[in-house]
Amino acid sequence: MALNDQVDQLPPKGIRPPIIGPGQTLGTATDRIAGIVLTKHTPIFWFAVVAVSVGIFGILNTAIAYLLGRGTGIWGINIPVGWGFAIVNFVWWIGIGHAGTLISAILLLFKQSWRTSINRFAEAMTIFAVMQAGLFPLVHTGRPWLAAYWLFPIPNTMGVWPQFRSPLIWDVFAVSTYFTVSFLFWGIGLIPDFATLRDSAKTLVVRRIYGMLAMGWRGSARHWNRYETAYMLLAGLATPLVLSVHSVVSLDFASSIVPGWHTTFFPPYFVAGAIFSGFAMVLILAIPFRALYGMQDYITLRHLQNCAKVMLATGMIVAYAYVLEMFMGWYSNDRYELAMVHNRLHGPYSGYYFMLVLCNIIIPQSLWFNKVRSSPLALFLVACVVQCGMWLERFVIVVMSLQRDFLPSSWGMYWFTKWDIATLLGTMGFFTLLFFLFIRFMPAISIFEIRTLLPQSKVKE
Amino acid sequence: MAQIFDRSANTLARASLLGVVLLLTGVGAALMQFQRSPFVTNQHIAPEQPVPFSHQHHVAGLGLDCRYCHTSVEESSFAGIPPTKTCINCHAQLWTKAEMLEPVRYSYRTGESLKWIRVHDLPDFVYFNHSIHVAKGVGCQSCHGQVDQMPLMYEENTLQMEWCLNCHRQTEKFLRPKDQVFSMTYAQPSEDHEVSFEGKKYTSQFDLGSDLHKKYNLRTVQDITSCSTCHR
Numbered sequence: 001m002a003l004n005d006q007v008d009q010l011p012p013k014g015i016r017p018p019i020i021g022p023g024q025t026l027g028t029a030t031d032r033i034a035g036i037v038l039t040k041h042t043p044i045f046w047f048a049v050v051a052v053s054v055g056i057f058g059i060l061n062t063a064i065a066y067l068l069g070r071g072t073g074i075w076g077i078n079i080p081v082g083w084g085f086a087i088v089n090f091v092w093w094i095g096i097g098h099a100g101t102l103i104s105a106i107l108l109l110f111k112q113s114w115r116t117s118i119n120r121f122a123e124a125m126t127i128f129a130v131m132q133a134g135l136f137p138l139v140h141t142g143r144p145w146l147a148a149y150w151l152f153p154i155p156n157t158m159g160v161w162p163q164f165r166s167p168l169i170w171d172v173f174a175v176s177t178y179f180t181v182s183f184l185f186w187g188i189g190l191i192p193d194f195a196t197l198r199d200s201a202k203t204l205v206v207r208r209i210y211g212m213l214a215m216g217w218r219g220s221a222r223h224w225n226r227y228e229t230a231y232m233l234l235a236g237l238a239t240p241l242v243l244s245v246h247s248v249v250s251l252d253f254a255s256s257i258v259p260g261w262h263t264t265f266f267p268p269y270f271v272a273g274a275i276f277s278g279f280a281m282v283l284i285l286a287i288p289f290r291a292l293y294g295m296q297d298y299i300t301l302r303h304l305q306n307c308a309k310v311m312l313a314t315g316m317i318v319a320y321a322y323v324l325e326m327f328m329g330w331y332s333n334d335r336y337e338l339a340m341v342h343n344r345l346h347g348p349y350s351g352y353y354f355m356l357v358l359c360n361i362i363i364p365q366s367l368w369f370n371k372v373r374s375s376p377l378a379l380f381l382v383a384c385v386v387q388c389g390m391w392l393e394r395f396v397i398v399v400m401s402l403q404r405d406f407l408p409s410s411w412g413m414y415w416f417t418k419w420d421i422a423t424l425l426g427t428m429g430f431f432t433l434l435f436f437l438f439i440r441f442m443p444a445i446s447i448f449e450i451r452t453l454l455p456q457s458k459v460k461e
Numbered sequence: 462m463a464q465i466f467d468r469s470a471n472t473l474a475r476a477s478l479l480g481v482v483l484l485l486t487g488v489g490a491a492l493m494q495f496q497r498s499p500f501v502t503n504q505h506i507a508p509e510q511p512v513p514f515s516h517q518h519h520v521a522g523l524g525l526d527c528r529y530c531h532t533s534v535e536e537s538s539f540a541g542i543p544p545t546k547t548c549i550n551c552h553a554q555l556w557t558k559a560e561m562l563e564p565v566r567y568s569y570r571t572g573e574s575l576k577w578i579r580v581h582d583l584p585d586f587v588y589f590n591h592s593i594h595v596a597k598g599v600g601c602q603s604c605h606g607q608v609d610q611m612p613l614m615y616e617e618n619t620l621q622m623e624w625c626l627n628c629h630r631q632t633e634k635f636l637r638p639k640d641q642v643f644s645m646t647y648a649q650p651s652e653d654h655e656v657s658f659e660g661k662k663y664t665s666q667f668d669l670g671s672d673l674h675k676k677y678n679l680r681t682v683q684d685i686t687s688c689s690t691c692h693r
Binding site (some may be wrong): 155156157158159160198204207208211215216 | 465466470471474493496497619621622623626627
């Protein structure tokens with residue numbers, strides 16, 4: 001089947017698009033999804049994307065190698081802004097991961113069957129995003145080989161431990177727990193599909209590789225029973241993580257006394273922002289994926305519309321939080337908090353702030369319109385804008401609070417360097433590389449869960 | 462369809478689970494042992510010196526006081542390495558023809574220092590001061606070991622931070638009366654060995670150490686285990 005021979009058909013007004021395209025059977029669904037992996041003809045665009053992202057990954061490696069050689073002085077950080085791109089990027093990437101967990105765990109518990117088409121690659125997105133995020137705490141120390149005992153409580157010859165009362169160490173535990181649970185969830189979900197690939201592969205080597213990954217899955221009733229139990233248990237474990245991880249990340253800021261950071265609404269504000277940017281990333285990945293591989297029957301307009309609705313809702317929460325930030329400045333009646341508000345609107349970085357308002361509040365309002373929600377191209381563009389906006393939000397929070405603190409004599413500016421940009425860009429390349437490798441070698445859509453959506457699998461009473 | 466795996470694959474799969482756990486714990490344990498091994502710490506390794514100077518002979522055999530050579534140990538951060546002149550005080554008359562002492566005489570004739578290899582070398586980011594330890598009742602022997610039993614000088618302890626903290630966190634286990642600081646034969650009080658201090662007889666190191674802590678105005682454990690006490 002040639003690419004792009006399917007078009008999105010918008011149903012008549014008032015009727016929502018279906019979760020799965022018409023005319024699919026158990027056989028076609030399995031063959032189409034497994035075909036991406038088992039094909040002998042890897043599409044040209046795949047090589048093109050991988051080549052470009054390998055190049056950008058090379059930039060990342062160069063930037064990190066130079067960082068290790070010269071130290072963090074190659075970045076723009078200094079006093080007073082000691083937290084720069086590394087923290088901004090860390091929070092941004094870790095936020096992006098949140099949508100994957102929300103889709104796979106919370107929507108599973110709420111029995112939202114539309115999640116099944118997008119949960120697999122959303123989970124992969126989570127894992128790859130957390131990997132990018134994890135890179136920053138590691139390299140921002142400048143000496144990652146020592147970071148092991150700075151970050152983790154490892155028994156060492158110095159007899160010292162990390163400061164357990166600091167949110168920074170909570171962060172380490174939150175993120176590593178998050179990565180572990182997400183990875184297990186993803187891995188367990190893949191087992192039945194690996195078995196499908198094992199059984200449909202043509203050559204012995206490929207069958208052996210997928211056979212090992214399938215861990216002896218035979219699809220017996222007992223297997224399915226245990227599988228469902230394990231999957232539900234992990235979903236239960238992952239659900240609180242959607243809320244807790246970014247709450248802990250926000251405490252890195254909120255537990256300090258820096259103006260603009262010292263507020264109690266940071267945890268929910270951060271969680272909403274994380275889901276906002278996460279769903280934007282799901283759209284950024286899903287729209288090209290379905291177009292390039294002709295997957296419009298599995299990732300339908302319904303999925304895109306639902307993601308857009310979640311974005312609209314969380315975007316409104318984020319907008320409310322921005323209003324609340326201003327309100328808190330006034331309500332605190334604290335001259336430093338008020339100065340912070342003034343700095344946002346009239347300070348040297350006010351341009352960033354107004355861009356943030358444009359990207360995160362004004363442009364996402366277009367999602368109220370069904371026309372925008374039904375146009376993949378428009379959704380893709382809005383999602384990209386939101387992604388920029390969420391990055392700006394973290395920049396505004398980190399840099400604007402630090403550059404002007406209590407003493408005007410210690411005020412200063414923050415100028416990021418080309419190495420800051422290279423590291424940020426590099427992680428995007430690394431992320432894209434991992435994602436395209438994943439699409440090529442693993443089933444990007446959950447085959448066995450798609451089967452449950454088909455008309456054939458509906459049991460008649 | 463033919464089987465793609467042999468029956469043994471089941472056992473291998475299970476064994477590999479155990480294998481990963483054992484491998485990780487094994488590597489972790491090995492790394493921890495390595496970090497504490499003499500290969501890293503130089504503990505108990507006597508480096509080759511320009512002259513094979515024997516502390517055993519000079520201290521236990523001849524009865525020299527530590528301060529005869531290490532003159533600044535009571536006032537300075539650095540205990541002091543004696544100048545060649547200190548050696549020549551005696552060796553102008555003793556063993557004047559000994560082959561072994563030729564580097565000492567050469568150094569004296571030319572004024573070129575003997576290049577001793579430093580045995581106890583703390584990292585530069587550690588602010589260490591001998592005088593405060595001597596003034597608060599920490600015996601030479603507590604850190605340097607039975608120097609009077611060492612034919613060649615070596616590190617008795619690892620000098621790793623956990624070892625420093627081991628004393629800073631529980632000074633009462635190590636303190637001794639100030640007049641015993643330079644003694645190499647002092648023994649801590651115990652049930653069958655009394656130590657008297659200011660007219661009071663002690664049979665427990667804990668009691669003695671706790672009293673000395675107060676008497677010598679040591680700062681609190683919190684103070685002396687604070688980061689900036691040693692890293693300034």
